[in-house]
Amino acid sequence: MKSLIKMTLVSGAIVLALSGCDDKKTSESNTETTESKVTLSTDAQKEAYALGSSFATYMKSNLEQNEIKPDQEYLISGFNETFRDASQLSKDDVKTILDAFGKRIQEESKARFEKEKADNTAAGNKFREEFAKQDGVKKTKSGLLYQIIKEGSESHPTAEDTVIVHYTGTLTDGRKFDSSYDRGEPATFPLNGVIKGWTEGIQLIGVGGKIKLVVPPELAYGDQSFPGQNDKASIQPASTLVFEVELLGIDNGNAKDQNSQETNSQKAK
Structure with missing residues (x-):
């Protein structure tokens, strides 16, 4: 949160300073509503607009990531009034408010993290317990649960191999x-460049095989979290992950494996 506030202030100062390179706007233009659009004619106008757009994108992304929803009207007013040297708050006021704001956001973020971790731990434990009861499910010493759907060929990858796969997580x-x-x-x-659950699990089938992996958090991403992309679900702290993986080939230059890869790739299309 400190980095967000610091970058917000620094980026804002840069944008405001560079925006001065643009043609001066009349005082009447400052009263325009946020819905009105400026006309981009000169390079200086486009450059200033691009800087503002970049700043807004950065700020919006960080605010959303921290689940912060400020009043947009006051956010824009603070920006515009400060740019006109007409801020209603002194620099000391701004610092005091943002310090308190950052502390509150950190506390809320920590509480949210602990709740997500506890909920995901409970959900993961329950899911793995139920999955372990299914036919054909086995558990390795590391805690990885797997169910071989199709054995595949005798050609198994090692941790040092590069694999070609299709999968759903x-x-x-x-x-x-x-x-x-x-x-x-x-x-x-490379099989040794992914999460531990994959490195271990994919070696259990041969080329052309398919496996279901249930990966506990300690063999996946632990307490890390990743936002979802393209309407996909996000990965929260302590998440148990479920994968269905087809091993299409081993990319080690071996002609037999390459032929197997091509055959299976055609089947997958």
Whole structure:
């Protein structure tokens, strides 16, 4: 939160200073409503507008990430009035208010984190307990649960191999957070460069095989969180993740594996 406030103040100062390079607006233009649009004619106007747009995008993204919803009217008024050297607050006032604001946001963020972690831990424990009762489910020493849907060939990858896969990743409630199928192409990556649950689990099947992995948080992203993209669900702290993965090939230059990759890739389309 401190970095947000600091960058907001610094970025705002830069934008306001550089905006001075634009043609001066009359005092009447300052009374225009936020719905009115300016005309972008000169390079200086476009540059100033782009700086303002960049600042707004950065600020909006950070506010949303911290679940902060300020009154837009007052936010814009604070910006405009300060730019005209007509701020209703002194610099000391601004600092005092933002320090208190940052502290409150940090406390709210910490409370939200602890609740999400507790809820996800409970949900993950329950899901893994129920999944373990299904036919064919096995558990490794690390705590990884897996169910082999299709064994595949005798050609198994090692942790040092690069694999080609199709997969879908969901949360324990079934919401999808990632899918190579949705992107329309397989994913290729070094097996030792992904989460521990994948590194261990994908080695359990051969090329052409398919496996379901239920990955506890300690073998996934732990207490980290990641926002959802393109209408996908977000990954919250202590999330148990569920994957269905097809191993299409092993990208190690071996002709046999490459042929298997091409055959399985065609089947996947």
